[in-house]
Amino acid sequence: MSDATVLQQEIAVEQQHVDRVYARLAELRQDASRAEKEGYQLAGVGTFGALVERDAMVYHAARRRHALDTEYEGLVFGRLDLKTGATHYVGRMGIRDDSSKPLVVDWRAPAAAAFYQATPAEPLGVVRRRMIQSSRERVTGIEDDLLDPESAPPGMRVVGDGALLASLAKATGRGMRDIVATIQREQDEAIRSPASGVTIVTGGPGTGKTAVALHRAAYLLYSDRSRFAGGGILVVGPSGVFVEYIATVLPSLGEETATLRSLGSLVPGHDATRVDAGEVAAIKGSLRMRRVLERASHDAVPGGPAELRLLYRGTLLRLGTPELDQIRRKVLQRGARRNEVRGQGFDRIFDALWAQAREQKVTGLPEKREFEAELADRADFREFLKAWWPRFTPMRVLRWLADPKRLRSYANGLLSREEIAVLQGSFDGLAEHGPTIADVALLDELDELMGRPRQPQRKTKNPFHVRDGIQEVSTFADRQAAQRAQQVQREEDYRDYAHVVVDESQDVSPMQWRMIGRRGQYASWTIVGDPAQTAWSGDPAELDRARERALGSRKRNSYALTTNYRNSSEIFAVAAGVIRAILPDLPLPRAVRSTGVDPVDVVAERAALPAAVRELTEKQLADVDGTIGVIAPVPRRDEVAGWVAGLPERVQVVTALEAKGMEYDAVVLVEPGEIAIDRAGVRTLYVALSRATQRLTTVGTDPGWHP
Ligand SMILES: Nc1ncnc2c1ncn2[C@@H]1O[C@H](COP(=O)(O)OP(=O)(O)OP(=O)(O)O)[C@@H](O)[C@H]1O
Numbered sequence: 001m002s003d004a005t006v007l008q009q010e011i012a013v014e015q016q017h018v019d020r021v022y023a024r025l026a027e028l029r030q031d032a033s034r035a036e037k038e039g040y041q042l043a044g045v046g047t048f049g050a051l052v053e054r055d056a057m058v059y060h061a062a063r064r065r066h067a068l069d070t071e072y073e074g075l076v077f078g079r080l081d082l083k084t085g086a087t088h089y090v091g092r093m094g095i096r097d098d099s100s101k102p103l104v105v106d107w108r109a110p111a112a113a114a115f116y117q118a119t120p121a122e123p124l125g126v127v128r129r130r131m132i133q134s135s136r137e138r139v140t141g142i143e144d145d146l147l148d149p150e151s152a153p154p155g156m157r158v159v160g161d162g163a164l165l166a167s168l169a170k171a172t173g174r175g176m177r178d179i180v181a182t183i184q185r186e187q188d189e190a191i192r193s194p195a196s197g198v199t200i201v202t203g204g205p206g207t208g209k210t211a212v213a214l215h216r217a218a219y220l221l222y223s224d225r226s227r228f229a230g231g232g233i234l235v236v237g238p239s240g241v242f243v244e245y246i247a248t249v250l251p252s253l254g255e256e257t258a259t260l261r262s263l264g265s266l267v268p269g270h271d272a273t274r275v276d277a278g279e280v281a282a283i284k285g286s287l288r289m290r291r292v293l294e295r296a297s298h299d300a301v302p303g304g305p306a307e308l309r310l311l312y313r314g315t316l317l318r319l320g321t322p323e324l325d326q327i328r329r330k331v332l333q334r335g336a337r338r339n340e341v342r343g344q345g346f347d348r349i350f351d352a353l354w355a356q357a358r359e360q361k362v363t364g365l366p367e368k369r370e371f372e373a374e375l376a377d378r379a380d381f382r383e384f385l386k387a388w389w390p391r392f393t394p395m396r397v398l399r400w401l402a403d404p405k406r407l408r409s410y411a412n413g414l415l416s417r418e419e420i421a422v423l424q425g426s427f428d429g430l431a432e433h434g435p436t437i438a439d440v441a442l443l444d445e446l447d448e449l450m451g452r453p454r455q456p457q458r459k460t461k462n463p464f465h466v467r468d469g470i471q472e473v474s475t476f477a478d479r480q481a482a483q484r485a486q487q488v489q490r491e492e493d494y495r496d497y498a499h500v501v502v503d504e505s506q507d508v509s510p511m512q513w514r515m516i517g518r519r520g521q522y523a524s525w526t527i528v529g530d531p532a533q534t535a536w537s538g539d540p541a542e543l544d545r546a547r548e549r550a551l552g553s554r555k556r557n558s559y560a561l562t563t564n565y566r567n568s569s570e571i572f573a574v575a576a577g578v579i580r581a582i583l584p585d586l587p588l589p590r591a592v593r594s595t596g597v598d599p600v601d602v603v604a605e606r607a608a609l610p611a612a613v614r615e616l617t618e619k620q621l622a623d624v625d626g627t628i629g630v631i632a633p634v635p636r637r638d639e640v641a642g643w644v645a646g647l648p649e650r651v652q653v654v655t656a657l658e659a660k661g662m663e664y665d666a667v668v669l670v671e672p673g674e675i676a677i678d679r680a681g682v683r684t685l686y687v688a689l690s691r692a693t694q695r696l697t698t699v700g701t702d703p704g705w706h707p
Pocket residue numbers: 164167168177178179182183184187203204205206207208209210211212530565566660661662663690
């Protein structure tokens with residue numbers, strides 16, 4: 001029998017099972033819809049107990065229906081034939097037949113672990129592992145691994161030559177793909193790592209760190225839903241482009257309870273995308289900035305009143321700058337938060353004025369209480385207080401650093417003269433362009449240093465309609481839905497996450513670790529990253545300290561990933577050459593796939609560069625079906641975008657920093673020599689060179705760009 005016939009026969013066998021699963025799915029969906037409908041119709045009838053029971057049923061029916069709908073595509077993707085003779089199918093969700101026998105085991109369930117963990121050396125009772133590829137309800141392919149040939153029953157057939165490689169060769173869309181069907185053993189161990197403590201996953205480019213982090217979020221939600229859906233999972237990525245790139249994966253894993261944020265949007269009200277130059281970011285990210293900001297947060301308001309003069313019952317009461325400064329300093333000592341001790345500041349002003357009024361023997365001076373009431377009624381006095389000690393927003397105080405004199409005085413003794421010079425001017429754009437990504441952590445720090453201005457209490461809205469004083473009849477399902485909606489739109493600056501995932505963690509600055517740490521005080525953590533890819537040019541020891549502090553004394557579980565699934569071996573060889581120039585002993589991952597296509601390096605005259613970049617990008621459009629990343633040095637993004645303007649949407653222009661974590665089928669990397677200007681730059685170049693799955697083109701004016 002030919003191989004093709006065997007494959008067709010095996011596909012037919014699997015098709016039978018897959019048909020059963022989809023038929024059962026249709027039944028379950030119908031049941032769920034019916035239960036839901038009936039529940040709604042009968043919601044107003046029956047005893048209280050019966051109602052609750054019915055409502056619970058409605059809720060579960062609705063949730064189930066939703067799950068059944070989202071997991072439709074590629075529902076069954078694996079089969080295990082065990083030594084015991086039993087067979088398990090593995091899929092995106094668990095499904096049982098009408099006598100409760102499992103038709104499909106959920107990929108996150110313990111029974112499915114062997115699907116990912118069995119190897120020929122350690123088969124874990126699995127004789128044959130089969131990957132089933134399908135398109136909607138139709139089985140289209142099969143790939144087998146025979147893990148334990150000696151235990152194979154006579155006639156067991158083995159087909160295909162590697163589902164992993166088949167899946168890797170596929171062109172990608174704009175977003176990241178989920179990898180549930182092809183998770184590899186070392187990745188699976190990290191995904192299923194204990195839920196508590198800190199899981200640390202390291203690995204070189206393309207080793208699946210991001211994929212692992214997201215699948216871990218899905219796994220945690222499955223293994224302890226009430227804990228992780230209740231508290232929520234926060235996923236922090238480096239940039240907005242990246243967060244968009246990964247956003248599609250979680251819903252496809254069936255999980256929508258994770259909050260995705262970039263480092264520039266972690267603090268409510270901000271969505272920063274501007275980046276500072278590396279040396280500026282290194283200073284803004286340093287823990288020394290905390291002291292700089294503390295000084296700012298204690299300083300007098302620029303343009304605020306220098307003195308207070310009040311004519312009271314014919315006597316002039318006066319507090320000059322030294323008295324006002326002294327009061328401010330007294331109130332702010334020992335870490336008091338400026339917005340929270342405003343009242344104390346005002347009390348001391350009253351005290352000082354009262355003492356003066358008595359000293360000057362004001363005629364007809366009333367009791368102190370009345371004296372205060374009289375002053376509080378005066379508009380000029382209230383104006384003074386408002387101007388002298390307003391309610392501060394972090395942004396207002398951060399803008400003070402744009403004033404060179406203030407910056408110098410706050411940074412004096414904390415930053416070197418050179419560092420102060422580097423920072424000079426870097427806050428100028430705040431008013432017009434908003435904060436940079438690094439500024440957002442400073443704003444969060446200021447928020448902590450100063451406390452929140454007290455807001456008038458807002459009434460919380462009842463999620464249920466109240467009509468004529470009677471709550472509208474609502475089912476348990478409604479209440480659950482309302483509760484979930486509330487959970488999803490947690491309070492604006494929610495901080496009680498049950499789990500925090502930090503991707504590309506090598507780029508999180510010390511100040512940013514503090515910002516993330518504030519939101520993960522009660523959380524377990526998953527941290528993924530690659531130290532060799534860091535763009536951080538500040539003190540590495542300080543970075544380690546800040547990270548360790550944010551993670552606290554939680555137990556650490558570490559995992560290393562060693563295979564590069566993204567790059568062809570030809571492409572990774574170029575990237576590896578670059579990083580080896582500065583880190584000769586760095587262990588690098590192994591790229592498993594070869595395309596036989598070598599990367600191309602083009603040198604162009606300055607005047608011819610725009611046309612060359614456009615032409616090379618157009619060539620990629622012809623050569624690959626998927627996305628094309630045109631990667632530019634940070635300051636040249638807009639210029640390069642102009643060169644390729646008007647090309648199809650699958651061409652995306654990003655800076656070398658924005659390319660962090662991203663993946664494209666083809667990459668055109670512009671002016672590599674301008675990226676690799678220092679050690680941090682070489683690392684950034686390494687990142688940019690390791691983004692492509694199929695084609696890599698470098699183009700620039702400098703033939704000697706290799707570090
Ligand atoms: N087991 C797997 N099966 C199929 N594809 C995989 C597997 N593991 C990783 N990949 C694919 O490899 C590519 C790289 O994965 P990912 O982006 O998670 O790597 P990374 O370690 O975060 O990379 P980097 O550090 O370079 O940003 C992605 O396209 C991902 O889907």
